[in-house]
Amino acid sequence: MSRPLIISDCDEVLLHMVAHFKEWLEESQGVDFNLDGANFGEALRWQETGELLEASDVWKMLGGFFDTEMGRQKPIDGAVEAINTLSEYADVVILTNLVDERRDMRAEQLEAVGIKAPVFTNQGPKGPALEKIIAEFQPSRAAFIDDLPQHHHSVAETAPHVVRLHMCGEPLIAGAIDCAHKAGHADARIDRWSEALPWLMNKLEGIPA
Template sequence: MNKPLIITDCDEVLLRMVVHFRDWLGEEHGVDLDLTRGWAEGMRRRGADEPMKVADMWTLLDGFFDTQMGRQDPIPGAVEAMAALSDHAEIVVLTNLPHHRQNDRVRQLRGIGIDVPVYCNQGPKGPALQKIMVERGEGRPAVFIDDLAIHIGSVAEVAPHVSRLHFVGEPGVAPHTTCALEAGHAHARIDQWAEAVPWLMQRIGASE
């Protein structure tokens, strides 16, 4: 395929996740999640002064994806953005979920009208992105979109020629997220799809 390649994250880019995780923690587990803090630091059992142990955090996160993916709804404008961009680019999703959740994520995205290949990954996304580009064909413009600065930085290190958009679609989280643009790892920080689409069109050499 000769179209440019867009490799995008899912949670907080295409789908809202953290607010649903927060609500489920409170409803089912008596755990409060402060979205202004980091995950482990922001999670506390009600009545406890100490943050939750990291191992317990991961157990609860696994439990959410085991049973609650149906709660997730689209980031405003995401479905329309993917439809508009798909006329000009090949789109794939690179999500940090275990590989056994790949089919669940594919079905989840299809359910909201986003039917694209899904790659699962663990850890920094730079190496995974590089493998995707080799598999799907190099030598064409490529853009990476993610809500976490660590993954933007990983791609900047491994594939510096790839355009990088730092996008945090959840307004309760965006103001408290470390900005990859400030570190020089992102080419832009945009948190609204209405603003992101024109920027992405320009990066892939297309017009709306």
């Protein structure tokens, strides 16, 4: 019999990203990062002029961060322990929105903090990529974890049988992110691993935490 499957995002679910991105921008790139609401594109301003960065410059900054600064990213509290506990009962894979060339870097980054799992890269909505993973693993049950509501919407449309947990473990942005659970696209919104682990264990197999 096939095992259950956990399909987890990385940034803001397993590893902090925005907090370290903000530090790097303000320390070395001459950019201030202030997220007021959920619009990431309006969060970055040049320190010298106060002007918003063009979208192309925002993407350039993100690329620069992932090319050179992934070593800054620290685990979300409880994430490593929770994922490793889940891996005793389920297969665990990472579905991360990075360009394919950064897949090995992400896998090495996660292994360095104690998470060893296959990494799948993706660009755009995650529903179609998740469908392919489900087809490959043929799990008895599956759960999807992500911090962004649009990905829960995508998965809800393409694989509605998959349990969906909306989680954002980064307090800096958690309050600014629309809740996929309230929108009807996720089964729950839980931002702490101490609460998410027993919820996931129960959803997967009724396993007591």
